[in-house]
Amino acid sequence: MTTSYLSVTELCQLAREIKQWGKDLGFSEIGICDIDLSEHEAALQSWLDNGYHGEMSYMANHGMMRARPAELHPGTVRVVTARMDYLPPSAGFASNLSDPNLGYISRYAGGRDYHKLLRQRLKKLGDKIGEYCKQHGSVEHNFRPFVDSAPILERQLADKSGIGWTGKHSLLLNPEAGSWFFLGELLVDIPLPVDIPIAQQCGSCVACIKSCPTQAIVEDGIVDGRRCISYLTIELQGAIPVEFRDAIGNRIYGCDDCQLVCPINRHAPLTKESDFHTRENLVQPQLLSLFDWSEAYFLKTTQGSPIRRIGHKRWLRNIAVALGNAPFSDDIVQALQTKRQSDDVDDIVIEHIDWALNKQLTTQYQASRLTQRVIRAVEKGLVRDA
Structure with a gap:
């Protein structure tokens, strides 16, 4: 990577442009932060030491690289975080969970796989940033997009970018969008102005902790993945432990219980992306x-x-x-x-x-x-x- 020669005024203008381009590309919100995640390293190591990652060995394969974006992509000085809402119009929460003869599928999974869609949009956003740099006489801009596909603490970066705060269920919460959204990151080598984080707003609410069918939320913001139904039905390769089978109920792919009870989600918007709409054969299956x-x-x-x-x-x-x-x-x-x-x-x-x-x-x-x-x-x- 190379150093940017944009002026402070140009950098501020670029940050504003990035947020507008993001919305033009279908993202719900864009945030920008620096790359210092050192305060999260001890918590990450403790989570791994406790074995909360279960069979997800990839979580431990890269050491502390997850908290060090510049090691993942050398030259990185800022992270552009993108949020995209996914809540489909035919969510069918109550009816699917209350009828034990129906299969419940986590709301993010009823439509198209989000990885490729978000990555393509992030690539276009990176290209637009590069065009801006060239137009303003700067050196070549280098970037790298990620969508839940690399050793990086994406929720912590989104928290730092002002996209939301980390809830007690460990998911990111946005005051307008709740938690029904995907995240993607663009690692860049440009010293853009950063956004201000949002203060934690969960207060004394513990609805998510109490609602978890398998008591997987062991502390505020800490989930024992080995007990989580999303892990058990998606990540776990072998047999589901007998002790959790009754609690799984009719959840056949993932679990949304901690999100369903969250009061921040009451007025979450529906997605504008038709690709995320639930496929017909998965509506009340x-x-x-x-x-x-x-x-x-x-x-x-x-x-x-x-x-x-x-x-x-x-x-x-x-x-x-x-x-x-x-x-x-x-x-x-x-x-x-x-x-x-x-x-x-x-x-x-x-x-x-x-x-x-x-x-x-x-x-x-x-x-x-x-x-x-x-x-x-x-x-x-x-x-x-x-």
């Missing part, structure tokens, strides 16, 4: 229908979707758990037994199917015992037959 997808159909249907990254077998694993948690149904038992004999499954999927079958049959047995007790009570005159 029936678990049995999803479980019936062959691998070929899964790959075809999830083309360009974040869901595709977990693969067909983990998809079946997750749905098997959800079917086990659903009310007893002969159709569910039949579907589980049929899938168990198919070529779609491996030992891990079979383990989860067996767990689900046992759960279904246990539910049926308990319901039968309850019915028998009611019948005997009626016969004895202890209760009246409705």
Whole structure:
């Protein structure tokens, strides 16, 4: 990288232009910060030492580079952070979670995979910055875009950029947009003026902590990934620990519970990007229908979707758990037994199917015992037959 020779006035003008260009490119907000994240290094190391990253070994592979953007891209002196809202108009939060026969998919994953879209927009933003530098006689501008794809503390950078503050669930919160947005970063070698961070506004609210189905939020702003349903259904490669299966309910890809209860999210705007709208076959999807997808159909249907990254077998694993948690149904038992004999499954999927079958049959047995007790009570005159 090379040093910028823009004047202070030109740098201030460029910062204003960057924010306008960002909006023109579809970003909801742009913030700028320096690259000093040293205050977060101890917390990062402690999180890793506690093993909260679980099987996500990539979180520990680069040491403290995550807190040192200049090591990731030499010459970096500023980070331009971009926010893009993703909340789709057909979110269906309450109906999907309250009906155990439906599959719940995290709201960010119902449409197109955001990585490529944001990266392309950031690349265009970087090109515009380069054009400005050339027009003003500056040396060549170098930049590098990232979208959740490199060892970098993106939420801490967004916090420092004034995009929002870090909530007790560890997600970034914006006073107007809540937490339903993606983040992307542009590492640049230009000493742009920086923005002022937003003060933490969670106050005494602990709704997110109390609502977590698996108690994954172990301290304010600290999540034990090994307990998080998003980790369990997306990142975890092997078997989901039995202790968490009941709590997963019908969440088959990710979890939004901590965001759903957050009061900051009450008036969050809907996305302006049609690519993030929930695909038709994922709007209030029936678990049995999803479980019936062959691998070929899964790959075809999830083309360009974040869901595709977990693969067909983990998809079946997750749905098997959800079917086990659903009310007893002969159709569910039949579907589980049929899938168990198919070529779609491996030992891990079979383990989860067996767990689900046992759960279904246990539910049926308990319901039968309850019915028998009611019948005997009626016969004895202890209760009246409705």
